[in-house]
Amino acid sequence: MTKRVYNFYAGPATLPLPALEKAKEDLLNFENTGMSVMEISHRSKEWQNEMDAADALIRDLMKIPNDYQVLWLGGGASTQFLMTAVNLQVEGKPMEYINTGGWSSKAIKEAKLYGNVNVIASSEDDKFRYIPKDYNISDNAAYLHITSNNTLYGTEWHHWPTPPSDVPLVVDMSSDLIARPVNVKDYGAIYAGAQKNLGPAGVTLVIVREDLLNRVPENTPSMLKWSIHAEKGSMYNTPPVFPIYMCKQSLQYWKDFGGVEKIEKLNREKAKILYDVIDQSDGFYKGHAREDSRSLMNVTFTMASDEIESKCVTEGTKRDLIGLKGHRSVGGMRASIYNAMPIEGVRALAEFLTEFKESNQ
Numbered sequence: 324m325t326k327r328v329y330n331f332y333a334g335p336a337t338l339p340l341p342a343l344e345k346a347k348e349d350l351l352n353f354e355n356t357g358m359s360v361m362e363i364s365h366r367s368k369e370w371q372n373e374m375d376a377a378d379a380l381i382r383d384l385m386k387i388p389n390d391y392q393v394l395w396l397g398g399g400a401s402t403q404f405l406m407t408a409v410n411l412q413v414e415g416k417p418m419e420y421i422n423t424g425g426w427s428s429k430a431i432k433e434a435k436l437y438g439n440v441n442v443i444a445s446s447e448d449d450k451f452r453y454i455p456k457d458y459n460i461s462d463n464a465a466y467l468h469i470t471s472n473n474t475l476y477g478t479e480w481h482h483w484p485t486p487p488s489d490v491p492l493v494v495d496m497s498s499d500l501i502a503r504p505v506n507v508k509d510y511g512a513i514y515a516g517a518q519k520n521l522g523p524a525g526v527t528l529v530i531v532r533e534d535l536l537n538r539v540p541e542n543t544p545s546m547l548k549w550s551i552h553a554e555k556g557s558m559y560n561t562p563p564v565f566p567i568y569m570c571k572q573s574l575q576y577w578k579d580f581g582g583v584e585k586i587e588k589l590n591r592e593k594a595k596i597l598y599d600v601i602d603q604s605d606g607f608y609k610g611h612a613r614e615d616s617r618s619l620m621n622v623t624f625t626m627a628s629d630e631i632e633s634k635c636v637t638e639g640t641k642r643d644l645i646g647l648k649g650h651r652s653v654g655g656m657r658a659s660i661y662n663a664m665p666i667e668g669v670r671a672l673a674e675f676l677t678e679f680k681e682s683n684q
């Protein structure tokens with residue numbers, strides 16, 4: 324058996340083992356072509372079939388309606404920060420944002436390069452510990468943008484905003500895609516870098532309602548137009564074939580697992596195990612996020628001092644519990660427990676944290 328650890332890193336993150344094993348099996352000879360998937364032409368029928376299968380799987384898992392396009396693009400979620408503004412801005416209308424942390428802030432910064440941005444709410448006043456509840460969305464907004472799960476701070480939207488009917492809701496779901504069911508019809512566009520919940524780094528999924536593809540100004544550079552990528556089936560240029568292939572393997576795994584409702588159930592169970600340890604630790608572990616805003620994906624907490632936190636990280640590592648250090652902008656500790664983190668890993672971490680508390684309090 325190859326040695327595997329429990330990887331709590333925030334991204335790139337752990338992948339389903341069967342998906343990795345399938346890739347290992349296919350590596351030298353993809354679909355009997357005598358080539359790896361990295362070597363084969365992206366215009367070949369074998370590749371087209373693979374791409375179509377990835378598409379069908381995500382459509383099936385997320386129940387994506389037919390009037391939505393699915394795009395597989397390079398450039399990371401960070402490129403979608405600007406592509407959202409490029410594709411959805413409307414002359415004379417504000418682009419509205421809710422700022423819930425580092426990723427939202429970056430999205431806001433990029434949109435400001437393209438036009439008038441309104442930040443209608445922010446939780447920066449309390450170190451991004453919560454999801455704002457009081458805000459007014461303008462009737463004439465070009466769109467409303469939110470970040471559904473805040474990877475750095477460990478907060479997550481549990482009640483979606485409901486913008487006026489002609490204001491599309493755009494959501495960065497990079498760190499909680501297919502972690503719980505969503506009703507795609509409620510969104511104008513959804514995007515997600517793959518490397519947290521979907522597959523490896525290098526591909527970004529964009530799901531966009533077709534009528535919104537007409538907004539983009541004619542003179543926009545081709546690679547920045549969602550409409551061109553939609554028209555060309557995400558093959559306007561060479562797509563990131565290996566990352567898409569890996570996403571397909573992991574989507575197949577989740578389909579066989581039983582779909583998004585089952586994933587959510589497991590995610591709730593996993594998160595509860597860790598939040599219970601935090602809440603029952605008499606303040607030895609302090610949760611960063613407010614309870615009503617807690618993330619099912621990134622469990623953030625602090626301890627009494629930097630020293631004790633680094634000791635905890637070091638001892639965790641010795642037990643093959645890897646990647647527990649918090650993000651540099653927040654400090655503290657973070658356990659990322661995305662879809663592919665097995666519940667056994669979460670139990671092992673909970674057991675370790677309980678013992679660590681007993682021997683260090």
Ligand SMILES: *Cc1c(COP(=O)(O)O)cnc(C)c1O
Nearest residue numbers: 399400401426474495497498516
């Ligand atoms: C990781 C992350 C990003 C950045 O993704 P890249 O693919 O590295 O550009 C954006 N948004 C959220 C919510 C993230 O977690």
